Amino acid sequence: MLRAWSAARVRAAEEAVMADLPEGELMARAADGLAEVCRARLASSGGSRVVVLAGAGNNGADALYAAVHLAAEGFDCVALQGDWMLAIGDAASWGASGVRVLGPDDDWAGALASAELVVDGVLGIGGRPGLPDLAAQWVDAIPDSAYVVAVDLPSGQDPAGRQVSDTGVFADETVTFGVAKPVHLLPASEAAVGRLTLVDIGLGIGRDGDDEPADVERLDFADVARLWPVPGAGDDKYSRGVLGVVAGGEDYTGAPLLCCTAAVGAGLGMLRYVGTPTPTALVRAEVPEAVHGEGRVQAWVVGPGLDTHSRAAGSKAQLDVARSALASDLPVLVDAGGLDLVDGPRPGPTLLTPHAGELARLLSRLSGEETDRETVQADPLGHARQVADRTGATVLLKGATTLVVPPTTAGLPVRSQNDAPPWLATAGAGDVLAGVCGALLAGGLSPLDAGSLGALVHGVAADLANPGGPVRALAVAHAIPGAVAHLLTR
Numbered sequence: 001m002l003r004a005w006s007a008a009r010v011r012a013a014e015e016a017v018m019a020d021l022p023e024g025e026l027m028a029r030a031a032d033g034l035a036e037v038c039r040a041r042l043a044s045s046g047g048s049r050v051v052v053l054a055g056a057g058n059n060g061a062d063a064l065y066a067a068v069h070l071a072a073e074g075f076d077c078v079a080l081q082g083d084w085m086l087a088i089g090d091a092a093s094w095g096a097s098g099v100r101v102l103g104p105d106d107d108w109a110g111a112l113a114s115a116e117l118v119v120d121g122v123l124g125i126g127g128r129p130g131l132p133d134l135a136a137q138w139v140d141a142i143p144d145s146a147y148v149v150a151v152d153l154p155s156g157q158d159p160a161g162r163q164v165s166d167t168g169v170f171a172d173e174t175v176t177f178g179v180a181k182p183v184h185l186l187p188a189s190e191a192a193v194g195r196l197t198l199v200d201i202g203l204g205i206g207r208d209g210d211d212e213p214a215d216v217e218r219l220d221f222a223d224v225a226r227l228w229p230v231p232g233a234g235d236d237k238y239s240r241g242v243l244g245v246v247a248g249g250e251d252y253t254g255a256p257l258l259c260c261t262a263a264v265g266a267g268l269g270m271l272r273y274v275g276t277p278t279p280t281a282l283v284r285a286e287v288p289e290a291v292h293g294e295g296r297v298q299a300w301v302v303g304p305g306l307d308t309h310s311r312a313a314g315s316k317a318q319l320d321v322a323r324s325a326l327a328s329d330l331p332v333l334v335d336a337g338g339l340d341l342v343d344g345p346r347p348g349p350t351l352l353t354p355h356a357g358e359l360a361r362l363l364s365r366l367s368g369e370e371t372d373r374e375t376v377q378a379d380p381l382g383h384a385r386q387v388a389d390r391t392g393a394t395v396l397l398k399g400a401t402t403l404v405v406p407p408t409t410a411g412l413p414v415r416s417q418n419d420a421p422p423w424l425a426t427a428g429a430g431d432v433l434a435g436v437c438g439a440l441l442a443g444g445l446s447p448l449d450a451g452s453l454g455a456l457v458h459g460v461a462a463d464l465a466n467p468g469g470p471v472r473a474l475a476v477a478h479a480i481p482g483a484v485a486h487l488l489t490r
């Protein structure tokens with residue numbers, strides 16, 4: 001599992017270890033690790049011209065110290081300084097160490113045009129979203145051919161990973177110190193990070209065996225075997241978990257098929273389906289494992305393809321089951337149409353699975369203030385958290401990166417998964433995800449684990465269904481059992 005800590009917690013950890021270290025030791029470790037990455041890149045690409053973008057803080061100092069190492073090894077190192085003082089040294093002292101510093105009135109554009117490696121040290125964890133004007137001009141002038149290494153994080157991006165920024169570096173590689181930060185894992189900024197390399201500088205957090213909850217976590221493939229509810233020899237279909245699915249209607253007949261196919265494929269003990277006549281007939285034909293009608297379950301999925309305003313035959317009875325599931329103390333995953341039935345906290349563990357538009361609609365209704373999809377996408381974590389706090393539910397916000405956000409009072413980390421190929425952005429994929437996550441809830445997992453593990457397996461199944469090419473949702477549903485086996489036996 002990759003774990004990320006907030007800037008404030010990193011600073012506290014830094015202060016704790018610095019008390020026992022000589023001054024400048026942590027920065028020296030950071031600069032050594034950064035220089036190592038730059039050296040390896042220059043060796044493999046055959047480049048020699050390095051341009052450092054030097055900000056006013058310690059992030060700039062890290063970049064300059066790394067450049068001193070590279071200059072000593074014969075690389076041509078230039079640093080750009082804006083209309084600000086440097087945190088450490090000045091043009092003369094860095095020049096004496098082999099790094100030529102160019103100011104705003106020098107030909108910085110000429111230097112950048114020939115750069116083979118750009119080291120972005122404008123802003124680190126002390127940064128706010130956005131760039132100083134001159135730094136924004138530098139970033140615009142970086143040639144496409146240059147390899148961009150960001151120091152700690154891509155400057156201009158929000159260190160907290162909350163807000164999308166208009167100006168900011170998009171790095172090929174980011175070298176971060178000690179532990180990852182939220183900016184590296186959250187959807188508002190993750191795309192700007194490129195390859196993430198961690199340099200150990202001896203911070204006292206994030207070590208193996210350290211159970212301290214992080215701020216943001218990302219499950220990796222090794223976590224699947226740890227979390228997946230694998231049946232034991234003594235299990236039967238009831239002990240493994242029975243899932244009830246309330247989904248579909250006379251107008252939406254595909255969603256329940258996708259959801260039920262995925263849920264059964266994820267390894268349920270049993271599935272009970274509650275639908276109107278047409279989807280019921282389809283589920284009977286296509287998912288013969290399902291039993292029909294109400295009965296005892298360990299968890300519910302409520303909502304894929306559910307039209308809460310339908311007057312068609314069977315709709316009222318189906319809606320009554322949906323409402324009684326929500327009123328029960330059982331775990332419930334609420335998706336799509338089911339989200340219209342959510343008006344506040346419910347008695348049992350709850351996983352809401354909206355996309356950005358659905359989250360905006362739900363939040364508008366719950367708060368009485370109009371919010372739209374674009375506003376949600378500009379701060380996905382903040383808006384998901386608001387819904388989590390208003391409902392007491394864990395909110396899985398679907399997107400290229402999927403966020404799973406527990407309510408603040410739970411004191412749990414946010415999970416952020418980006419396991420899916422872009423091909424998975426296709427109709428019906430959400431119904432498949434609901435089936436997988438519902439099966440995991442029925443298997444006894446918490447909403448946080450069920451949501452994040454389900455998102456991971458869903459993404460891997462999309463890859464396995466047709467590696468490198470387009471996938472349809474039904475193929476992803478059919479690939480779920482193979483994806484689980486692949487991840488459990490790797």
Ligand SMILES: NC(=O)C1=CN([C@@H]2O[C@H](COP(=O)(O)OP(=O)(O)OC[C@H]3O[C@@H](n4cnc5c(N)ncnc54)[C@H](O)[C@@H]3O)[C@@H](O)[C@H]2O)[C@@H](O)CC1
Nearest residue numbers: 014026027030057058059123124125126127128130132152
């Ligand atoms: N905390 C740690 O554990 C370590 C930190 N180190 C480095 O130190 C960095 C943090 O350094 P600093 O705290 O000096 O902060 P930064 O270098 O990130 O930022 C410097 C200053 O820029 C200004 N600023 C912020 N956002 C701005 C914006 N959008 N436009 C214009 N000006 C803005 C602020 O006044 C801020 O104090 C880390 O990212 C890392 O590179 C490393 O040297 C080693 C250890």
Ligand SMILES: [K+]
Nearest residue numbers: 120123151153
């Ligand atoms: K940076």
